[in-house]
Amino acid sequence: MNVNKKLTPMKEQEPHERRNNFFEVPLGYTKEEAILEASRCLQCPTHPCIEGCPVHINIPAFIKAIKEEKFDLAIDIIHESNLLPAVTGRVCPQEEQCQAVCVMGKVGDPVGIGRLERFVADLDLEKRRKGEVTVPKKEKDNGIKVAIVGSGPAGLSCAADLSRMGYDVTIFEAFHVAGGVLVYGIPEFRLPKAIVEEEISMLSKMGVKFVFDFLVGRTRTIQGLFDDGFKAVFLGTGAGLPQFMHIPGENLGGIYSANEFLTRVNLMKAYKFPEFDTPIKRAKRVAVIGGGNVAMDAARTALRLGAEHVYLIYRRSREEMPARAEEIVHAEEEGIEFVLLSNPVRYIGDEKGFVKQVECIKMQLGEPDSSGRRRPIPIEGSEFTIDIDEAIVAIGTTPNPIIAKTTEGLKVGRHGEILVDENLQTSVKGVFAGGDIVTGAATVITAMGAGRLAAKSIDRFIKGEI
Amino acid sequence: MFKILRKEILGPEMVLMELAAPNVAKTAEPGQFVVVRVYEKGERIPLTIADFDRTKGTVTIVFQKIGKTTHLLGTKNEGDALADVFGPLGNPTEIESFGKVVVVGGGIGIAPIYPISRKLKSKGNRVISIIGYRAKDYVFWEEKMRSVSDKLLISTNDGSYGEKGFVTDVLKRVLEEEKDIERVFTIGPAVMMKAVADMTRPYSIKTIASLNSLMVCGMGMCGACRVTVGGETKFTCSDGPDFDAHLVDFDELMKRLNIYKEEEKLSFEKWKEEVK
Ligand SMILES: Cc1cc2nc3c(=O)[nH]c(=O)nc-3n(C[C@H](O)[C@H](O)[C@H](O)COP(=O)(O)OP(=O)(O)OC[C@H]3O[C@@H](n4cnc5c(N)ncnc54)[C@H](O)[C@@H]3O)c2cc1C
Ligand SMILES: Cc1cc2nc3c(=O)[nH]c(=O)nc-3n(C[C@H](O)[C@H](O)[C@H](O)COP(=O)(O)OP(=O)(O)OC[C@H]3O[C@@H](n4cnc5c(N)ncnc54)[C@H](O)[C@@H]3O)c2cc1C
Ligand code: SF4
Ligand code: SF4
Ligand code: FES
Numbered sequence: 242m243n244v245n246k247k248l249t250p251m252k253e254q255e256p257h258e259r260r261n262n263f264f265e266v267p268l269g270y271t272k273e274e275a276i277l278e279a280s281r282c283l284q285c286p287t288h289p290c291i292e293g294c295p296v297h298i299n300i301p302a303f304i305k306a307i308k309e310e311k312f313d314l315a316i317d318i319i320h321e322s323n324l325l326p327a328v329t330g331r332v333c334p335q336e337e338q339c340q341a342v343c344v345m346g347k348v349g350d351p352v353g354i355g356r357l358e359r360f361v362a363d364l365d366l367e368k369r370r371k372g373e374v375t376v377p378k379k380e381k382d383n384g385i386k387v388a389i390v391g392s393g394p395a396g397l398s399c400a401a402d403l404s405r406m407g408y409d410v411t412i413f414e415a416f417h418v419a420g421g422v423l424v425y426g427i428p429e430f431r432l433p434k435a436i437v438e439e440e441i442s443m444l445s446k447m448g449v450k451f452v453f454d455f456l457v458g459r460t461r462t463i464q465g466l467f468d469d470g471f472k473a474v475f476l477g478t479g480a481g482l483p484q485f486m487h488i489p490g491e492n493l494g495g496i497y498s499a500n501e502f503l504t505r506v507n508l509m510k511a512y513k514f515p516e517f518d519t520p521i522k523r524a525k526r527v528a529v530i531g532g533g534n535v536a537m538d539a540a541r542t543a544l545r546l547g548a549e550h551v552y553l554i555y556r557r558s559r560e561e562m563p564a565r566a567e568e569i570v571h572a573e574e575e576g577i578e579f580v581l582l583s584n585p586v587r588y589i590g591d592e593k594g595f596v597k598q599v600e601c602i603k604m605q606l607g608e609p610d611s612s613g614r615r616r617p618i619p620i621e622g623s624e625f626t627i628d629i630d631e632a633i634v635a636i637g638t639t640p641n642p643i644i645a646k647t648t649e650g651l652k653v654g655r656h657g658e659i660l661v662d663e664n665l666q667t668s669v670k671g672v673f674a675g676g677d678i679v680t681g682a683a684t685v686i687t688a689m690g691a692g693r694l695a696a697k698s699i700d701r702f703i704k705g706e707i
Numbered sequence: 708m709f710k711i712l713r714k715e716i717l718g719p720e721m722v723l724m725e726l727a728a729p730n731v732a733k734t735a736e737p738g739q740f741v742v743v744r745v746y747e748k749g750e751r752i753p754l755t756i757a758d759f760d761r762t763k764g765t766v767t768i769v770f771q772k773i774g775k776t777t778h779l780l781g782t783k784n785e786g787d788a789l790a791d792v793f794g795p796l797g798n799p800t801e802i803e804s805f806g807k808v809v810v811v812g813g814g815i816g817i818a819p820i821y822p823i824s825r826k827l828k829s830k831g832n833r834v835i836s837i838i839g840y841r842a843k844d845y846v847f848w849e850e851k852m853r854s855v856s857d858k859l860l861i862s863t864n865d866g867s868y869g870e871k872g873f874v875t876d877v878l879k880r881v882l883e884e885e886k887d888i889e890r891v892f893t894i895g896p897a898v899m900m901k902a903v904a905d906m907t908r909p910y911s912i913k914t915i916a917s918l919n920s921l922m923v924c925g926m927g928m929c930g931a932c933r934v935t936v937g938g939e940t941k942f943t944c945s946d947g948p949d950f951d952a953h954l955v956d957f958d959e960l961m962k963r964l965n966i967y968k969e970e971e972k973l974s975f976e977k978w979k980e981e982v983k
Binding site for chain 1: 739775926927931940959977
């Protein structure tokens with residue numbers, strides 16, 4: 242058989258252009274391109290790709306539908322397992338999941354499963370915009386109230402499945418919009434907020450209720466929710482507590498956690514200040530500390546806010562960077578300067594309390610540590626400084642302790658993660674948890690997988706089966 | 708949406724609003740605050756819960772118009788609605804039967820100190836209240852404060868009402884005259900709280916300050932509100948807002964309050980142009 246070994250390319254905004262705007266970088270496939278890419282799928286009988294997807298989308302089936310131009314069928318197949326394909330098609334680390342195991346990968350590029358998913362999802366959104374909506378089928382309402390805490394991918398998928406089963410579902414969200422990291426963390430140029438909003442609006446159409454400005458643990462305790470008549474609770478509250486390095490000068494003006502920086506820009510739209518009221522510093526020389534997706538997002542956002550130099554300071558080497566390969570390449574193309582094998586030791590400020598320099602120490606790689614990555618060791622006497630007027634600390638987040646602190650008997654692990662059994666039930670009966678709050682910072686699709694599993698468990702719990 | 712049920716002008720640039728926010732009112736306690744967003748494009752600002760009524764489902768805020776957001780909020784009237792009222796946030800003030808206590812409130816800080824004094828009183832404490840205003844025109848809630856105090860001392864900076872001077876001048880005398888003061892509570896501008904802390908330190912009287920750091924989220928996920936307390940970084944919104952005033956790095960707090968001076972000015976000027 243004569244199949245193209247190469248992935249069908251997708252158009253992107255040019256680096257010199259996109260570094261000045263917040264528009265999306267990859268532009269999506271046309272119909273022709275999508276059909277061409279779909280024809281590369283071998284429809285293998287073993288279809289390892291399905292196992293590779295944390296929510297087990299029937300990948301060969303939806304790709305076949307694209308190839309046969311049955312786009313409605315394709316979206317229906319995806320929707321059976323994934324409620325937010327326009328999101329996952331954009332932000333899934335496909336190269337580590339479905340595409341990592343694709344058979345085509347043995348002879349050339351794996352099939353662009355994520356890109357195809359995005360294509361059908363975008364087509365579907367376009368139809369919805371024209372009012373041609375099909376609300377997913379639902380069981381008859383059973384009137385049983387279930388509370389979902391947090392509207393990130395975990396909470397949303399749990400809510401969708403329970404709603405389809407006929408439950409009366411309410412999502413309680415602390416912020417004023419739904420989406421979790423999808424709206425406050427991942428930047429506009431990777432995931433347009435309008436798309437997130439459109440995908441989520443389907444839930445309201447299905448009858449899911451949203452209550453915003455509601456912090457469980459403060460506005461109401463978990464016991465309070467049971468007292469209000471909810472029969473089960475799902476916690477999908479994410480891993481939002483930002484970590485700092487606790488080095489001298491870290492509280493100087495101009496130093497942000499990545500969470501604060503991205504929340505100001507994405508959620509509060511500070512990139513449109515002063516049209517929007519929330520301010521953000523427009524710095525010229527920015528240091529971003531970290532090497533993950535969050536660090537890449539922060540660095541590329543700082544660039545778009547007008548920085549002339551953005552230094553990405555990472556203590557290991559490029560090979561160990563946890564960020565997605567595609568994002569590292571995007572960052573590099575846009576002109577992010579990588580300062581590798583280096584670690585900040587202190588910040589130096591001016592008399593008004595603003596950061597003006599970061600002092601770093603050079604690192605070398607030693608023996609592999611428990612994570613299997615080689616451990617960075619500081620090289621004595623190798624300190625050097627970089628002039629900066631802003632720093633963004635992106636060294637990770639852990640679960641926020643508010644719920645654990647206010648819920649009697651809720652067991653948590655060493656990093657504050659909520660402990661669950663195989664059904665995702667916590668140590669408190671009727672309280673389930675999933676997503677980043679359980680696993681620590683992970684991915685959108687694993688959080689969605691957890692939400693779906695929890696929905697099944699909650700249904701069984703209500704029916705007295707667990 | 709959160710409706711404004713009552714609006715009252717308390718003095719120059721000082722406004723009270725009673726808001727319909729049943730979820731907040733149901734669990735609010737003295738010392739907690741809300742994060743308010745006035746409209747779609749607005750920023751999130753923290754305001755202390757100055758009072759609440761669980762049966763009516765309302766919370767009361769009292770604010771001073773200083774920049775764009777508080778001025779904009781001040782233009783809203785009874786019947787208007789705010790985009791968001793999020794809370795209650797922060798830890799309630801720890802209130803027990805301590806014995807003799809002193810509360811020190813300055814300016815707009817008198818509003819949040821009221822529910823604390825009320826609860827202190829109801830727990831059987833002997834409450835000495837020291838409240839300070841800029842001038843006579845600025846005096847508000849005097850009677851409310853009197854009703855929850857065993858002794859009420861008032862000062863104004865210019866001497867136009869009560870004693871002339873700062874609350875710390877009054878506090879100095881009280882510390883000299885009164886014995887067995889078990890605890891001091893203070894809310895007001897950072898400089899004032901710093902001065903209060905400096906004054907009670909030699910007496911080793913535990914002093915609690917309610918900090919007013921800049922905030923974004925109000926729930927412990929951004930770190931905008933970080934302060935150094937006893938050499939450790941804490942988040943005002945989730946670890947506080949009350950801290951041991953003797954351990955707070957007030958100089959850092961004051962510097963951090965000024966981070967957005969330029970942007971705030973720009974935003975306020977632009978707004979003044981728009982409403983002209
Ligand atoms: C900048 C950034 C970039 C990322 N990029 C990618 C990517 O490219 N691909 C990928 O797959 N993953 C990425 N991730 C990770 C991914 O976004 C998360 O793993 C995923 O969002 C976790 O989903 P969740 O539902 O568990 O929690 P979250 O998305 O964190 O949602 C939790 C929600 O709960 C709310 N909440 C918290 N506490 C309470 C409470 N007490 N009461 C009420 N509500 C509460 C929060 O406000 C929030 O809305 C990224 C993360 C970040 C921060
Ligand atoms: C927990 C908490 C409770 C608060 N309670 C009240 C209250 O009950 N009543 C009230 O009037 N104010 C209160 N504040 C302060 C209030 O949040 C600010 O006045 C408000 O954010 C100013 O917004 P603005 O846009 O009007 O002014 P901006 O233009 O943002 O600020 C103008 C100037 O005011 C100062 N400022 C800005 N934000 C704050 C802040 N958070 N705290 C102190 N000074 C600030 C800065 O020095 C700034 O330069 C509280 C703050 C906190 C953290
Ligand atoms: S959801 Fe993610 S892992 Fe699953 S098929 Fe789509 S892109 Fe692949
Ligand atoms: S493994 Fe690759 S080629 Fe095979 S069915 Fe899945 S997507 Fe198609
Ligand atoms: S305001 Fe965000 S952590 Fe306190």
